[in-house]
Amino acid sequence: MEEARTARLQIDIPPHVAETVQAIALLHAEHHRKSTLAERIVDRATAWVGRPRLLLALVAAATVWVLFNLGLLYKGVLPPDPPPFGWLELVLTGAALLIAIMILASQRRADRLANLREQMSLEATLLTEQKTRKIIELLEELRRDSPEIPNRKDIEADQMAAKADPHEVLAVIEEVTSEKVVNVSEEH
Secondary structure: OHHHHHHHHHHHOOHHHHHHHHHHHHHHHHHHHHOOHHHHHHHHHHHHHOOHHHHHHHHHHHHHHHHHHHHHHHOOOOOOOOOOOHHHHHHHHHHHHHHHHHHHHHHHHHHHHHHHHHHHHHHHHHHHHHHHHHHHHHHHHHHHHOOOOOOOOOHHHHHHHOOOOHHHHHHHHHHHHHHHHHHHHHHO
8 A cells, every 4th residue: 555655656746856855754764863762752752742632631630639639628538638739739840840841852852953954945045046046147148149139238137147145145134134123123
C-alpha cells in the first residue's frame, strides 16, 4: 500500500518538487538523528503532555482528590489533605514546573531546526537573486545583440540586474521597522 502511494506521488509531482521534498525530509531526519536520547524523550513526553487528555485527567484527578478529602471531612474523619489542599497544590505546582521545563527544552530544540530552515531559506533566496540577476543580464545582452530587436535603455532591467547588498537591505529593513515602531508608539 505504501509503495503504491510513493509511486503515485512520484508520478503526480515534477522531479524538481520531489527532490525538494526529499531534501526537506533529509533535513528533518538529520535533525532527529543528531538529537540526544534525552531530547527525544523530552519531545515525546511534551507531545504526550500537550494532549487534551492530560488536561482532562488532571482536572478529574484534582476533582476526585478534593471530593475524597471533603467526603472524609464530612464524615468526621481527618483527611490526608484537608482544605486548602496543600498536598494537591504541591503536586500540581511540581507538575506545572516539570511541564514548563519540558516545553522549554522541546521549544529550544525546535528553535534550532527553525533557525536552520531560516538560514537555508536565506541562502536559497540569495541564490535565486543571483540566478535572476544573471538571467536579466543575459536577456539584456541578447536584446542588445539581436538585430531584430530595437536597442533601448531599460533602467528597470538595469536596476534588477544590479547585485543587492545584503547589509544595505538589512539597514533599510531596520530603518523602516524602527520608523513603524515609532509611528505606532506615537499613535498610542
